[in-house]
Amino acid sequence: MAALAFTHQNLLQFTPILTPPKPKLKPKRTKTKLSIQTITAVPQASFTDQYVLQLADALEDSLPSSPSSLPLQKLRDNSSVTLLSTEWPSRKEESFRFTDTSFIKNSDKKPISHPPKSLTFLDVSRDTQFKSFDFVDGFLVDSSFDSSKLPDGVYVGSLLKLSSEGILNRVCEFLGDFEWGDLFWSVNGLGAPDLMVVYVPEGCRVENPIYLKYTSVEGGDEGSKKMPLSNPRVFVLVEKGGEVGIVEEFAGKEGSECYWTNSVLEMVIREGGKVRHSYVQKQSLSAAHIKWTSVRQESTSTYELVEVSTGGKLSRHNVHVQQLGSDTVTELTTFHLCVGDQTQDLHSRIVLDHPRGYSQQLHKCIVAHSSGQAVFDGNVKVNRYAQQTDAGQLTRSLLLEPRATVNVKPNLQIMADDVKCSHGAAISDLEDSQLFYFQARGIDLETARKALVVSFGAEVIDRLPYSFVQKQVKDHVKELLESTRKGPS
Amino acid sequence: MACQIQCTASPPLPSLPTLTPKPLPSSSLFFPLPLVLSSCLRSTHVPSPRPVAASLSAVESPTSTNGFGDSKTPLLEVKGLTAVIAETKQEILKGVDLVVHHGEIHAIMGKNGSGKSTFSKVLVGHPDYEVTGGSVVFKGENLLDMEPEERSLAGLFMSFQTPVEIPGVNNIDFLQMAYNARRKKLGEPELGPLEFYAYIYPKLDLVNMKTDFLNRNVNEGFSGGERKRNEILQLAVLGADLAMLDEIDSGLDVDALRDVAKAVNGLLTPKNSVLIITHYRRLLEVIKPTCIHIMEDGRIIKTGDSSLAEVLEEKGYAAISAA
Numbered sequence: 001m002a003a004l005a006f007t008h009q010n011l012l013q014f015t016p017i018l019t020p021p022k023p024k025l026k027p028k029r030t031k032t033k034l035s036i037q038t039i040t041a042v043p044q045a046s047f048t049d050q051y052v053l054q055l056a057d058a059l060e061d062s063l064p065s066s067p068s069s070l071p072l073q074k075l076r077d078n079s080s081v082t083l084l085s086t087e088w089p090s091r092k093e094e095s096f097r098f099t100d101t102s103f104i105k106n107s108d109k110k111p112i113s114h115p116p117k118s119l120t121f122l123d124v125s126r127d128t129q130f131k132s133f134d135f136v137d138g139f140l141v142d143s144s145f146d147s148s149k150l151p152d153g154v155y156v157g158s159l160l161k162l163s164s165e166g167i168l169n170r171v172c173e174f175l176g177d178f179e180w181g182d183l184f185w186s187v188n189g190l191g192a193p194d195l196m197v198v199y200v201p202e203g204c205r206v207e208n209p210i211y212l213k214y215t216s217v218e219g220g221d222e223g224s225k226k227m228p229l230s231n232p233r234v235f236v237l238v239e240k241g242g243e244v245g246i247v248e249e250f251a252g253k254e255g256s257e258c259y260w261t262n263s264v265l266e267m268v269i270r271e272g273g274k275v276r277h278s279y280v281q282k283q284s285l286s287a288a289h290i291k292w293t294s295v296r297q298e299s300t301s302t303y304e305l306v307e308v309s310t311g312g313k314l315s316r317h318n319v320h321v322q323q324l325g326s327d328t329v330t331e332l333t334t335f336h337l338c339v340g341d342q343t344q345d346l347h348s349r350i351v352l353d354h355p356r357g358y359s360q361q362l363h364k365c366i367v368a369h370s371s372g373q374a375v376f377d378g379n380v381k382v383n384r385y386a387q388q389t390d391a392g393q394l395t396r397s398l399l400l401e402p403r404a405t406v407n408v409k410p411n412l413q414i415m416a417d418d419v420k421c422s423h424g425a426a427i428s429d430l431e432d433s434q435l436f437y438f439q440a441r442g443i444d445l446e447t448a449r450k451a452l453v454v455s456f457g458a459e460v461i462d463r464l465p466y467s468f469v470q471k472q473v474k475d476h477v478k479e480l481l482e483s484t485r486k487g488p489s
Numbered sequence: 490m491a492c493q494i495q496c497t498a499s500p501p502l503p504s505l506p507t508l509t510p511k512p513l514p515s516s517s518l519f520f521p522l523p524l525v526l527s528s529c530l531r532s533t534h535v536p537s538p539r540p541v542a543a544s545l546s547a548v549e550s551p552t553s554t555n556g557f558g559d560s561k562t563p564l565l566e567v568k569g570l571t572a573v574i575a576e577t578k579q580e581i582l583k584g585v586d587l588v589v590h591h592g593e594i595h596a597i598m599g600k601n602g603s604g605k606s607t608f609s610k611v612l613v614g615h616p617d618y619e620v621t622g623g624s625v626v627f628k629g630e631n632l633l634d635m636e637p638e639e640r641s642l643a644g645l646f647m648s649f650q651t652p653v654e655i656p657g658v659n660n661i662d663f664l665q666m667a668y669n670a671r672r673k674k675l676g677e678p679e680l681g682p683l684e685f686y687a688y689i690y691p692k693l694d695l696v697n698m699k700t701d702f703l704n705r706n707v708n709e710g711f712s713g714g715e716r717k718r719n720e721i722l723q724l725a726v727l728g729a730d731l732a733m734l735d736e737i738d739s740g741l742d743v744d745a746l747r748d749v750a751k752a753v754n755g756l757l758t759p760k761n762s763v764l765i766i767t768h769y770r771r772l773l774e775v776i777k778p779t780c781i782h783i784m785e786d787g788r789i790i791k792t793g794d795s796s797l798a799e800v801l802e803e804k805g806y807a808a809i810s811a812a
Binding site: 431432433434436437438439440441442443444445447451452454455456457458459462 | 613614615616636637638641642647649652653655656657658662663666667670671674706707723727
């Protein structure tokens with residue numbers, strides 16, 4: 001059926017069993033995008049969501065016509081197949097029950113086909129002590145890549161420029177192999193113009209963090225329905241005993257333009273490896289931001305995620321951690337802040353199939369606007385063979401305005417019988433006993449509230465492992481909270 | 490409270506023959522007093538507080554309190570205070586009368602549930618309780634009309650029985666905010682972080698705590714003893730005219746108790762007073778009270794000197810209420 005969407009003559013040769021095509025096919029398609037041998041599963045008949053179809057076509061159009069490297073091509077092909085058998089998510093679907101994606105669905109989505117011509121703004125923003133690897137509108141900016149400070153054997157760069165056969169093979173082994181994705185995962189798979197590879201060889205400890213900076217330049221003005229779409233994609237492979245820190249920062253230009261950043265980071269951590277992942281999102285308040293982080297952890301590996309998301313009109317982070325061996329350590333610490341008419345969403349899933357895993361999740365969100373909404377769905381699957389697992393999950397939400405909304409669904413699915421699991425959720429205004437403590441020491445209520453709100457987020461922000469990131473984020477959050485404070489009540 | 494800040498180190502007052510003055514702390518804004526305080530005894534009250542010769546024997550003070558014709562206004566005057574739990578309207582305080590003069594140490598003892606902690610919480614303005622009658626005059630002003638932060642700025646300090654944790658706000662920031670609130674009230678310029686650190690650093694010795702403690706979050710992960718010492722540190726930093734110590738000795742080991750008692754004694758001056766709520770005689774052996782009140786069923790039923798504590802220890806509360 002997928003073949004029918006692309007009415008190229010060649011393709012019709014091998015699809016005699018398919019039902020007649022739907023009437024809304026585009027006649028102008030001429031490129032051979034699909035390589036024949038990879039189409040094995042034929043999607044179900046008679047179903048093509050119009051929005052998905054349009055988007056798939058647009059993505060196809062945006063890709064360069066020259067053939068790309070094999071792994072990327074394979075990824076695109078698989079994604080295309082999956083994409084066309086997926087419906088645009090509706091509110092009836094459990095994983096989108098509280099998240100309204102019609103904002104994206106109804107916009108005029110146009111995948112960005114090449115990076116902006118002028119990149120001078122990059123130099124201006126480069127004031128940190130660590131050189132960043134830049135993505136602009138989803139495209140890697142090679143000139144920014146400076147691998148001189150990286151230890152030997154470490155590769156950070158585009159897949160297309162990867163010369164080492166060894167690394168290439170390793171990447172091919174793992175790339176794109178994910179059965180839990182959704183529509184947006186497939187959109188990225190099909191539309192990613194390039195793939196950034198971060199490879200850390202065995203036993204190698206990378207001192208300085210790898211700082212990935214994603215900037216969105218093209219954007220539609222408020223009011224227009226124009227929504228440029230970018231699909232940056234990163235693949236991280238840490239071999240046995242390797243250690244690395246990755247900082248991802250998503251920002252846009254000043255202002256509130258509308259765009260859609262749909263990014264994916266896939267990670268494989270081999271035995272004994274350790275990754276500290278920091279993720280900071282401060283995109284425009286009119287933009288859509290959807291991110292997937294898929295991590296596969298082998299035994300005795302460690303994955304620590306610290307996230308601070310403050311931007312985006314609709315921001316959703318999907319995290320999937322798959323445990324492939326025993327004695328792993330997984331720590332997810334996230335902070336979401338709504339200061340305007342925003343939706344901040346975290347859907348996380350940790351799947352444990354092996355014994356003695358340790359996983360801790362802390363999610364905090366503040367909704368400081370009456371149209372703001374925070375969503376949390378934290379799933380932890382402790383399956384039958386995951387004995388002696390120690391899994392904990394805590395979510396705390398602060399609602400500071402009337403009609404601010406938060407929807408939390410912590411869920412632990414426990415099949416094993418020798419485990420230690422806990423979860424807790426609290427939604428509240430600030431704690432009275434803490435406010436009174438301030439008052440009893442002579443500090444007025446207004447100052448006390450401000451201090452407590454800032455400190456609520458500080459618990460997560462303090463866990464960012466690199467001080468230059470921490471300071472930036474702290475200042476940014478403080479600024480945002482200041483802007484929401486009205487006069488003394 | 491204002492006088493605390495402006496006081497400079499001065500020679501100890503003529504002390505009792507049995508006691509030697511303690512060495513002055515490095516940047517003292519207060520000076521140590523002999524352990525045994527004077528002048529509570531209504532019958533011998535003199536206008537300028539001076540330690541009177543030792544024994545507190547002239548004790549037969551009546552259970553109610555009155556000025557005995559002294560010209561000095563009391564620091565705290567509570568008359569017929571009644572209060573209920575705000576949520577359930579259950580009456581806890583049923584008419585408390587108490588007078589505390591400057592430079593006095595009072596102790597309140599009583600059975601569990603007699604209303605001791607409630608009394609201090611009501612004075613401090615805790616929202617869980619509602620005052621239904623009576624009056625409280627603190628330094629000549631009506632305390633019940635003031636918001637909790639105003640009461641604190643007026644010089645009333647309460648050390649909580651179970652201090653709450655405030656994750657995310659560290660000790661030095663918290664103390665700085667509180668201290669600057671006081672400076673602002675006095676019309677003085679607020680202190681920046683460095684200046685404040687210089688001010689607070691010597692006080693850590695007073696409570697026997699190390700500087701790393703300042704960077705920890707307020708009471709987060711603190712043991713019982715550490716929390717109580719943190720309360721006393723706050724008292725030392727912020728100063729108070731009347732400090733109410735609610736069961737400061739509960740949960741403390743011998744050493745911690747000694748540190749706390751030493752710190753409290755170090756903060757006493759002829760101008761400020763302390764109200765100690767406790768169950769045990771142990772603390773009162775180190776911080777010698779001017780008088781002891783026994784509270785039962787929401788009222789103060791007996792007042793006496795420190796010998797009362799011995800009676801209590803030997804015979805229990807029944808002996809007191811029967812008497």
